[in-house]
């Protein structure tokens with residue numbers, strides 16, 4: 001028997017063991033666990049694993065979504081099929097006057113693994129300046145670039161060019177550069193060089209300490225399959241008696257008594273349940289549902305809660321404020337002379353740059369996409385051949401900041417996403433520069449062999465170009481910062497991620513970021529999960 005088939009057999013045996021163990025645990029749910037982790041996404045999967053590594057600690061991981069054992073999650077090229085499916089919360093932002101009145105979709109993962117099960121599998125760690133900013137906002141050097149680098153080194157299993165000072169090779173997370181990059185991706189890097197943009201052999205190495213450059217992505221793909229954070233962190237421990245994973249269960253409220261979180265209320269098949277936590281409750285529901293559940297539990301702006309008849313437990317005006325996201329224009333598109341099928345996740349290369357020379361770090365990014373993507377508004381105005389490729393011009397340091405608003409106390413009452421995208425005029429200025437750079441790259445000599453013609457935007461006058469941007473802007477799905485860590489009165493958690501004014505309640509997910517980093521947000525969310533579990537282990541002497 002070959003090594004591959006032996007491994008496949010062992011995998012199958014382990015999966016059966018997990019299935020049997022978890023049905024046994026779910027069949028005899030306890031009233032109380034040591035820790036309850038709510039949400040199995042990029043951060044929650046990490047916290048659940050780290051706590052359950054200690055066999056004396058019992059952990060309940062609750063997830064609203066269902067199984068991740070479906071081809072749309074596993075097969076890398078299938079990721080777009082998850083958008084709008086039952087594995088997507090299907091959020092939509094409010095109509096936005098700065099986007100020509102458009103109400104843009106705000107997909108988030110609703111499945112075991114959360115975003116890490118439906119995302120584009122890019123591993124981007126964030127810029128040095130991001131982590132040093134997190135440290136200065138919290139006053140805690142544990143968040144500095146140097147500290148976080150040590151965690152990355154510990155958890156990574158990097159397959160690309162060795163860089164022992166920055167990259168780890170023995171960790172849980174298999175990370176690879178594209179194995180056989182699409183020639184159009186290689187040509188994008190050549191186009192960068194042609195324009196004087198340096199090309200690096202690792203996007204997450206020295207490039208993330210300087211003013212920008214071009215590189216292939218790091219990908220969470222192995223043998224053509226997605227490696228979600230849930231599969232890498234949580235699944236390998238699910239044959240143990242101390243880790244219960246409960247899918248298809250909606251957390252509706254944190255139960256708080258005498259100023260401390262003592263458990264959660266949930267809905268299973270529409271019926272109410274309560275689970276108690278003898279040590280802590282950790283909310284990892286993502287940047288939209290964590291603030292929602294906090295507010296519905298009485299933690300938020302006192303006046304807003306009172307107006308919805310929600311008894312106020314803790315006045316924290318920052319809950320739901322400071323909403324941030326990356327945005328991109330979907331997209332600049334060129335037609336292939338001869339179509340080339342996408343490789344990997346369909347986007348393997350990118351360029352980081354500054355929209356103005358005086359900036360302290362890059363603030364714009366070009367992400368390659370090896371098939372055409374357009375918003376409905378732009379698709380209606382252009383005839384886009386299937387055999388096309390594109391570049392997403394993206395804004396990484398948005399100055400526009402939005403807010404989430406609760407509409408009622410019941411779980412089915414929606415939360416409104418007032419994104420405020422492009423409300424700060426500086427963001428439009430930066431995006432204009434970004435689209436111009438995308439066109440310079442796309443039309444460079446190095447990409448000529450892949451270009452029959454430019455489909456959009458082409459050379460437009462200023463008003464038409466602004467209209468293209470306003471009709472093309474959509475989310476990069478990096479919703480974050482809605483329960484930020486920090487020390488001012490808009491902060492919701494301290495540097496150890498404990499909710500101010502409520503004992504035994506922590507938040508570990510993208511909501512705690514003080515600002516959205518210069519990165520796709522999965523890797524920083526994993527770091528947040530690691531930091532939360534390390535803080536818990538230290539404080540509770542586990």
Ligand SMILES: Cc1cc2nc3c(=O)[nH]c(=O)nc-3n(C[C@H](O)[C@H](O)[C@H](O)COP(=O)(O)OP(=O)(O)OC[C@H]3O[C@@H](n4cnc5c(N)ncnc54)[C@H](O)[C@@H]3O)c2cc1C
Pocket residue numbers: 038039040041042043044062063064065107108109110111112113114115116118119120121122123124249250251252284285286287289290293476477478479508509510511519520521522523525
């Ligand atoms: C389509 C898409 C593409 C993306 N591409 C990339 C990429 O290529 N690289 C990258 O770095 N980032 C990417 N991201 C972003 C990244 O996946 C997220 O930033 C990251 O997963 C956030 O982690 P989190 O733990 O904060 O939340 P999530 O991963 O969203 O996890 C939250 C979990 O909580 C569950 N949950 C929510 N509410 C409840 C409730 N009330 N009860 C029980 N469970 C609940 C959710 O179902 C979900 O599983 C993408 C995201 C999307 C949606």
